[in-house]
Amino acid sequence: MTFSADLALAVPELILAGSALFLLVAGAFAPKRTLVVGTGAVLALAAAAAAAAVSPVGKAFGGGLVSDAASSFAQVAIYAASAVSILLGQRWFARRGVDNFEFPVLILLAALGMGMMVGAADLISLYVGVELQSLALYVLAAMHRDNAKASEAGLKYFVLGALSSGLLLYGASLIYGFAGSTKFADIATAVHGGAGTGVLFGLVFLICGLAFKISAAPFHMWTPDVYEGAPTPVVGFFAGAPKLAAMLLFARILTEGFGGAAGQWRQVLVIMALLSIAVGAFGGLAQKNLKRLWAYSSIANVGYAVLGLAAGNAEGVQAMLVFMVLYMVDVTGFFACLSALSRDGKSMESIDDMAGLFRERPGIALAMTAFSLSALGLPPFSGFWAKFYVFKAAINTPDVAIQGAAIAGLVGSVVAAFYYLRLIKVMWFDTAVGKTDATPMEAKTIAISAALFTFPVVLVALVFIDPLAKAAAAAFGLA
Numbered sequence: 120m121t122f123s124a125d126l127a128l129a130v131p132e133l134i135l136a137g138s139a140l141f142l143l144v145a146g147a148f149a150p151k152r153t154l155v156v157g158t159g160a161v162l163a164l165a166a167a168a169a170a171a172a173v174s175p176v177g178k179a180f181g182g183g184l185v186s187d188a189a190s191s192f193a194q195v196a197i198y199a200a201s202a203v204s205i206l207l208g209q210r211w212f213a214r215r216g217v218d219n220f221e222f223p224v225l226i227l228l229a230a231l232g233m234g235m236m237v238g239a240a241d242l243i244s245l246y247v248g249v250e251l252q253s254l255a256l257y258v259l260a261a262m263h264r265d266n267a268k269a270s271e272a273g274l275k276y277f278v279l280g281a282l283s284s285g286l287l288l289y290g291a292s293l294i295y296g297f298a299g300s301t302k303f304a305d306i307a308t309a310v311h312g313g314a315g316t317g318v319l320f321g322l323v324f325l326i327c328g329l330a331f332k333i334s335a336a337p338f339h340m341w342t343p344d345v346y347e348g349a350p351t352p353v354v355g356f357f358a359g360a361p362k363l364a365a366m367l368l369f370a371r372i373l374t375e376g377f378g379g380a381a382g383q384w385r386q387v388l389v390i391m392a393l394l395s396i397a398v399g400a401f402g403g404l405a406q407k408n409l410k411r412l413w414a415y416s417s418i419a420n421v422g423y424a425v426l427g428l429a430a431g432n433a434e435g436v437q438a439m440l441v442f443m444v445l446y447m448v449d450v451t452g453f454f455a456c457l458s459a460l461s462r463d464g465k466s467m468e469s470i471d472d473m474a475g476l477f478r479e480r481p482g483i484a485l486a487m488t489a490f491s492l493s494a495l496g497l498p499p500f501s502g503f504w505a506k507f508y509v510f511k512a513a514i515n516t517p518d519v520a521i522q523g524a525a526i527a528g529l530v531g532s533v534v535a536a537f538y539y540l541r542l543i544k545v546m547w548f549d550t551a552v553g554k555t556d557a558t559p560m561e562a563k564t565i566a567i568s569a570a571l572f573t574f575p576v577v578l579v580a581l582v583f584i585d586p587l588a589k590a591a592a593a594a595f596g597l598a
Contacts, residue, residue, distance in 0.1 A: 215263070249329075269348050398418055431597075446502070452573070
């Protein structure tokens with residue numbers, strides 16, 4: 120391919136990269152509102168470029184970057200979530216006197232990294248995308264510099280993230296050494312019929328590094344502390360979009376690069392899924408802080424997504440994509456609710472703070488109830504459909520271990536129901552402990568919109584999401 124053809128395949132990434140560099144300089148002079156509108160417009164333009172297939176389907180830059188239905192599907196969802204996070208976060212920081220212009224630019228850079236992740240077809244582009252996204256998230260976690268917890272969260276995230284990057288890079292070097300190439304297609308040829316010992320060791324390290332990025336157990340240790348300390352809108356951002364990007368990257372490298380060793384890596388994913396579901400379900404039972412509670416909820420939900428991926432077929436990848444998109448809407452909406460709530464200028468983050476919320480802020484309480492019931496998996500909310508897709512894909516496989524893991528996942532959902540129902544009970548029936556501050560319009564609007572998506576809009580949205588996810592899964596060439 121010519122260089123111009125390569126550039127045509129990378130239109131969304133080029134839009135984000137060029138705009139981020141320009142806005143980083145312009146931010147020192149332009150009004151904050153102009154910068155926010157500008158970054159939102161850039162993300163919308165990049166999403167439109169991905170959705171409209173401005174570039175043809177194919178591989179660019181020597182096979183390092185791929186543009187297909189899967190990358191386009193994920194990029195549209197990621198860029199939309201990034202735009203919502205900019206709107207939510209900028210006003211949240213401004214109300215607390217932290218009005219740094221870097222916030223929307225960092226979101227833009229994180230979105231660029233995620234866009235590269237979902238289109239990676241080479242171990243080098245994989246690593247560049249992961250690190251670009253991760254470095255932006257480390258800074259975002261510590262953005263509220265005058266808050267000790269935020270600084271601690273950023274430091275913990277950075278230190279443990281550096282460890283995971285080391286595991287990822289070491290695994291990639293082992294794979295390159297034994298397979299003789301960094302390209303997924305060449306690796307697939309090398310492991311056709313099963314991975315050798317050296318390549319298998321590299322794959323294990325690679326899976327461990329990526330498992331950290333999605334906070335899957337047993338690499339989840341950073342999640343509760345970082346969720347609790349990081350600014351609320353930032354948590355809502357990196358609990359959704361980055362995990363969708365990492366899960367799609369997971370699917371691409373396992374199916375395109377190591378499809379011949381599916382029988383080997385599938386066992387690892389089943390164990391990871393079971394551990395994540397168990398840690399998320401039982402670890403959340405003792406939590407009083409809602410951000411920590413939702414961290415454990417996130418760990419459990421990642422377990423369900425990994426379970427879908429463990430099926431190792433097109434139906435499993437489709438189920439994982441549908442699950443992650445619906446979960447992303449849920450988690451963004453929930454943290455929009457938390458961003459909207461404060462009392463005497465202090466954020467309301469514990470379960471006890473929510474006592475009597477329905478009598479004070481019925482709209483927010485109803486939205487949080489919808490998100491809790493959705494995360495629980497109660498029909499007809501979106502969380503039910505998300506889990507339905509995953510369990511259906513797992514049960515339809517001939518692998519008894521995956522079928523057993525699906526049953527264990529159902530048990531985990533029942534256990535986790537306790538902390539979701541406890542929150543609902545506190546909001547609806549307990550006595551209020553004070554008067555909440557006025558809820559910001561942008562956070563309330565995002566929360567209510569996401570709640571309506573959870574039900575009933577999801578019933579219409581699935582008509583479009585389902586075939587798009589199916590087409591995205593078909594791009595991996597799975598049966």
